Amino acid sequence: MLLVRFATPSSPAASVGVLDGDTVTTLDGVGSLAALWRLPIADLRVVVSAPTGPALPIDRVTLLPPVDGGTEVWACGVTYKVSEEARVEESERAASVYELVYDAERPELFFKSVAWRVVGDGEPIAVRADSRVDVPEPEVAVVVTAYGEIAGYTVCNDVSSRTIEGENPLYLPQAKAYLGACAVGPGIRPAWEVPDPYALPVSMTIERNGGVDWSGTASTGQLRRRFDELVSFLLRADMFPDGAVLSTGTCLVPAAPWTLCAGDVVRIEIGGVGELANPVVEGVEAMSWLADARDDVRLRAAGRPAP
Numbered sequence: 001m002l003l004v005r006f007a008t009p010s011s012p013a014a015s016v017g018v019l020d021g022d023t024v025t026t027l028d029g030v031g032s033l034a035a036l037w038r039l040p041i042a043d044l045r046v047v048v049s050a051p052t053g054p055a056l057p058i059d060r061v062t063l064l065p066p067v068d069g070g071t072e073v074w075a076c077g078v079t080y081k082v083s084e085e086a087r088v089e090e091s092e093r094a095a096s097v098y099e100l101v102y103d104a105e106r107p108e109l110f111f112k113s114v115a116w117r118v119v120g121d122g123e124p125i126a127v128r129a130d131s132r133v134d135v136p137e138p139e140v141a142v143v144v145t146a147y148g149e150i151a152g153y154t155v156c157n158d159v160s161s162r163t164i165e166g167e168n169p170l171y172l173p174q175a176k177a178y179l180g181a182c183a184v185g186p187g188i189r190p191a192w193e194v195p196d197p198y199a200l201p202v203s204m205t206i207e208r209n210g211g212v213d214w215s216g217t218a219s220t221g222q223l224r225r226r227f228d229e230l231v232s233f234l235l236r237a238d239m240f241p242d243g244a245v246l247s248t249g250t251c252l253v254p255a256a257p258w259t260l261c262a263g264d265v266v267r268i269e270i271g272g273v274g275e276l277a278n279p280v281v282e283g284v285e286a287m288s289w290l291a292d293a294r295d296d297v298r299l300r301a302a303g304r305p306a307p
Ligand code: DO4
Pocket: 075, 076, 077, 078, 079, 080, 083, 084, 087, 108, 137, 158, 248, 249, 250
């Protein structure tokens, strides 16, 4: 079962439902996913286990990113050895900050995106026009309720500029948070359906000119921290009344000077959680449809490449 947000041709507003096989069953009376994250997990489980609304075939709806309302996306950095090594390599003058944070008690956490900027499965991600080396970062993201419980898991692509972060780690927000830098989806796998989140296979394939240009595999077994440890730092001095999505760090980094390019397609698969695919565009103009679609989710179709 995946908890999903979706658009139908008849409404400018998104619906929330449960995807099982090829059928989406609407969760009547649930106006947003954020409304689910306002519940304690025991109550949330009751609500999603017995959907009563209309059932629709998956090919009659458009899935939307599973992040809405006041739900924020945050991310963790340098939680896998491979990420530490990649940052040390790209950041000659400030390499030690990455070595220190990998071993430190306090993890690196950073703000990634408000809900409206998040793209979903099939929607474009972007590389910045002022960056030379850019990478997709395939990550397991946990969905945290207002009560700090892990309600589920999803796939996040923490698209990043290596040029900008490599120049100076203080540029991290510019390397990490811009229009087209955050993809999440296709839906949320409830936590009670993920028996061992520390044994999830993660794979990423990047297609270019009709072939595979880069591919790699890893596992959440290589994560240096625990998911609940990362969540506890997120909540130390903050509240998330609409819940939060916390992306838990990348376990795959294409070696420099490899860079993501407009026209590529990034496919990330996390076993038991989902598959997220996004074509790549360059620059802010190519992503401006996101702002237009804030009041009418049907306009999101304008941002998708023709099938
Ligand atoms: O310190 C930079 C961020 C690293 C990151 O995003 C990751 O490890 O996934």
